[in-house]
Amino acid sequence: GAVVSQHPSRVICKSGTSVKIECRSLDFQATTMFWYRQFPKKSLMLMATSNEGSKATYEQGVEKDKFLINHASLTLSTLTVTSAHPEDSSFYICSARDNRQGSQPQHFGDGTRLSIL
Amino acid sequence: LAKTTQPISMDSYEGQEVNITCSHNNIATNDYITWYQQFPSQGPRFIIQGYKTKVTNEVASLFIPADRKSSTLSLPRVSLSDTAVYYCLVGDLSFQKLVFGTGTRLLVSP
Numbered sequence: 507g508a509v510v511s512q513h514p515s516r517v518i519c520k521s522g523t524s525v526k527i528e529c530r531s532l533d534f535q536a537t538t539m540f541w542y543r544q545f546p547k548k549s550l551m552l553m554a555t556s557n558e559g560s561k562a563t564y565e566q567g568v569e570k571d572k573f574l575i576n577h578a579s580l581t582l583s584t585l586t587v588t589s590a591h592p593e594d595s596s597f598y599i600c601s602a603r604d605n606r607q608g609s610q611p612q613h614f615g616d617g618t619r620l621s622i623l
Numbered sequence: 624l625a626k627t628t629q630p631i632s633m634d635s636y637e638g639q640e641v642n643i644t645c646s647h648n649n650i651a652t653n654d655y656i657t658w659y660q661q662f663p664s665q666g667p668r669f670i671i672q673g674y675k676t677k678v679t680n681e682v683a684s685l686f687i688p689a690d691r692k693s694s695t696l697s698l699p700r701v702s703l704s705d706t707a708v709y710y711c712l713v714g715d716l717s718f719q720k721l722v723f724g725t726g727t728r729l730l731v732s733p
Contacts, residue, residue: 614666
């Protein structure tokens with residue numbers, strides 16, 4: 507079945523560091539991928555829609571200069587948390603769906619736990 | 624996107640059947656209903672999807688009444704490993720943007 511791989515699974519770094527998270531669709535192409543953020547005991551919150559070959563679409567309240575998204579190929583989207591601070595610590599999850607399978611559901615990566623010290 | 628309402632939490636015991644109901648009063652004609660399962664520190668995992676009546680796969684059944692304003696996820700004979708959060712989402716099959724509700728936290732005890 508369709509698989510979405512996310513890397514790294516966990517990051518611990520100092521405040522002020524920029525962190526890049528990768529999301530790959532392993533056996534299908536995805537013109538659109540999605541990035542979510544999840545706080546402990548809370549639901550997933552959509553941050554942005556990553557569009558291959560064009561700019562990402564950000565949800566209201568999400569700083570685009572803070573969360574840089576690049577979708578350079580049909581199988582890879584990256585989320586860069588720039589100059590991360592402790593309040594950016596969270597669980598980040600990506601998702602994608604096979605372009606060719608209109609009826610298929612979204613598939614999610616296993617998430618990246620980001621901890622900013 | 625249709626808003627969904629689910630119970631915040633449910634408790635069950637191993638071997639029992641668990642039914643989680645989701646309300647989606649504003650579901651549109653083209654909308655499908657999809658359920659996901661999420662374990663701690665993992666991404667959501669697709670369980671089942673349906674449009675009307677009943678859908679069954681190897682892990683669950685989905686019951687949808689004629690008016691489609693609600694749906695029920697049925698998990699037969701749950702085990703401890705079914706302890707997770709279950710999310711109900713509604714949208715048409717071309718929809719890509721998923722809006723997650725609160726989900727239902729299921730706790731299965733021995």
